Amino acid sequence: MSLSVSFAGAGNLAWHLAPVLDNAGYPVREVYSRNPQHAQQLVARLYDGEVKASLDFSTSPSQVFILAVADDAIEQVAREIILPDGALLLHTSGSQPLDKLSYAAASGTGVFYPLQSFTKGVKVDFRQVPVFIEGDSAEVERELMKMAGAISRQVFRLDSEKRLALHLAAVFASNFTNYMLTLAHDATQKHQLDYNWLKPLIAETINKTFQVGPEQSQTGPARRGDFETLDRHMKLLQEDSQVAELYRLISQQLVDRYGEETEE
Numbered sequence: 001m002s003l004s005v006s007f008a009g010a011g012n013l014a015w016h017l018a019p020v021l022d023n024a025g026y027p028v029r030e031v032y033s034r035n036p037q038h039a040q041q042l043v044a045r046l047y048d049g050e051v052k053a054s055l056d057f058s059t060s061p062s063q064v065f066i067l068a069v070a071d072d073a074i075e076q077v078a079r080e081i082i083l084p085d086g087a088l089l090l091h092t093s094g095s096q097p098l099d100k101l102s103y104a105a106a107s108g109t110g111v112f113y114p115l116q117s118f119t120k121g122v123k124v125d126f127r128q129v130p131v132f133i134e135g136d137s138a139e140v141e142r143e144l145m146k147m148a149g150a151i152s153r154q155v156f157r158l159d160s161e162k163r164l165a166l167h168l169a170a171v172f173a174s175n176f177t178n179y180m181l182t183l184a185h186d187a188t189q190k191h192q193l194d195y196n197w198l199k200p201l202i203a204e205t206i207n208k209t210f211q212v213g214p215e216q217s218q219t220g221p222a223r224r225g226d227f228e229t230l231d232r233h234m235k236l237l238q239e240d241s242q243v244a245e246l247y248r249l250i251s252q253q254l255v256d257r258y259g260e261e262t263e264e
Contacts (some may be wrong), residue, residue: 002148003088006030006052006060008077009068010038012118013092017068019045020126028062031060064147066112067091078104088140093170094167097160102134110135110144113163115151117174130154132163154191183243221256 002025007014010033022028031053033039043049055077057065063086067077071093071115076102083089089106093112101109111134116124131148134157135141141157146154158166181202187196221229230251237244 002026002150003064003143004029004062005031005066006057006062007068008032008055008081009064009066010035011068011070012120013066013114014066015042015045015112015120016048016118016124016126017066018042020151021147022046022049024190025169026150030057030060032057034114039232041047045083058082058084060084060087062087064088064090071137072095072198074100075103078102088143090144094132094170095164098136099160099165108136108140109138111160111163112144112148113158115166115170117178126151127153129154132156132158133164134159134163183246186243218254220254220256222251223258225255225259234252 005018005021005026005028007018007028007030010031018028019033028046028049030050030052031039031042031046032055033042035067036051036053039051043051060083062084065083065087065135067074067081067090069077069091074091074093074096081089081104083104083106086107088108088110089101089104090110090112091101092112092114093100094115098109098111111132114126114129114131115132117130118124129207130150131152133141133144133148133155136146145155145157147162155253184198185195187193188198203223205217211217221227221233234244237247
């Protein structure tokens with residue numbers, strides 16, 4: 001028999017994770033959010049969930065409680081939440097250690113970290129999302145492996161230190177990359193160009209990093225030491241000093257990294 005689940009938090013991650021667990025045989029019974037409207041919207045996506053008005057889960061029918069809250073709120077929510085006997089308390093953060101839950105009166109604690117960027121309204125195939133788990137006991141980890149395996153084909157055990165390093169890599173790979181695309185979009189808008197013209201280039205860039213590795217697939221003026229083109233780009237950016245400085249710093253990093261190869 002699968003365990004029942006309750007959520008504290010109704011943001012982007014919970015919006016996707018709660019219905020997936022619900023459909024996988026882990027019924028989500030309750031959702032708490034500081035914004036009751038957000039909780040109500042998430043409950044509407046569940047079979048038999050209800051909005052929870054407070055963090056007092058002492059009479060909850062659930063056995064698993066998932067804190068899908070901001071990283072800097074995990075410890076405070078763990079202090080405030082009231083759990084029933086035998087409760088398993090989880091957080092979903094890539095950057096925060098397991099011991100952030102140590103203040104909670106839980107029978108077991110763990111981490112359930114899906115490595116993906118989630119946005120409400122944007123579909124995600126959870127079967128393809130790697131899920132990284134950690135528990136405070138072998139028994140907890142067995143249960144988390146089972147739960148994660150019900151929704152994903154890729155489940156791994158990872159301790160807090162390595163998960164933090166993975167999260168750092170994810171920030172470079174996803175968050176910073178997306179910001180670079182935002183700057184690319186800004187450039188096309190400013191010069192009345194179609195951003196969609198970049199789509200094949202963006203797709204090929206990502207695909208190639210997994211075919212030959214990012215080190216080997218790096219191209220561009222800084223990679224080949226084309227300082228004339230770099231200077232022309234800097235002139236285009238002269239009205240935006242912050243973006244120009246970012247361009248200069250990244251270009252210099254590339255020149256420093258590949259300079260000897262370019263000279264050869």
